[in-house]
Amino acid sequence: MNVTALSFVLIAACVAAEIFHEVAFKVAANRAGDSDHYVRDVARQPWMWFGMVLWAIQTGLWIVVLQSVPLVVAFPLMTLSYAGVPAASALFLHERMSKQQIIGAMLILGGVLCVGATAA
Template sequence: MTGSLTLPMLGLILFCVLVETAREVCFKQAASDRPVVATLAKPLTWLGIAFWAIELLAWTVVLASVPLTIAFPLMALSYVATVVAGAVIFRENINLRHATGVFLVTAGVACVGATGL
């Protein structure tokens, strides 16, 4: 693969990160302690599945143009976005150790991103 990370591809990767985060939020919101069949009947479950399909298509486009060694580590931003979404939407607590881990993931992504530009 001779491709590199261009600004449009970086934008598409960030789109994938946002769609993945939205998917996880939908699945979390739809999740319950009731049987799986009840969860499958919820519209948010199906919205999450739709986000999954959208991400699959966008991610395939990314992988056709960007080396996996650059694209995949940048997708780690989804960990950061999902933690932030959990804190904002579901009022989940983030302790110091958790915040430190998120910071380290972000720092690693920055290093990979700077390498690919």
């Protein structure tokens, strides 16, 4: 199996969907607040449903990716979400990242670049 530019685009779309569905879930959870009916309140949040749509899209794209990309390549590239979710949380939700988290995210990025370079 040859990893094509389209495969990388699809993996990037999966990573983006993963990042933004996690942020959407967090926004929904924050907006639901603390109540005795927390699950119901979260289910009523539009952000929750937006996150679920992104999750479904990501799952569909991931299946397409797995048809043409070896898992040994695709899965490590998908771990960009481990760096992307905290970065998006800092950017959009104004959460703070510690120096150790920033260094960890940079190490993940470096590892993914190594894996990506072997697939090209």
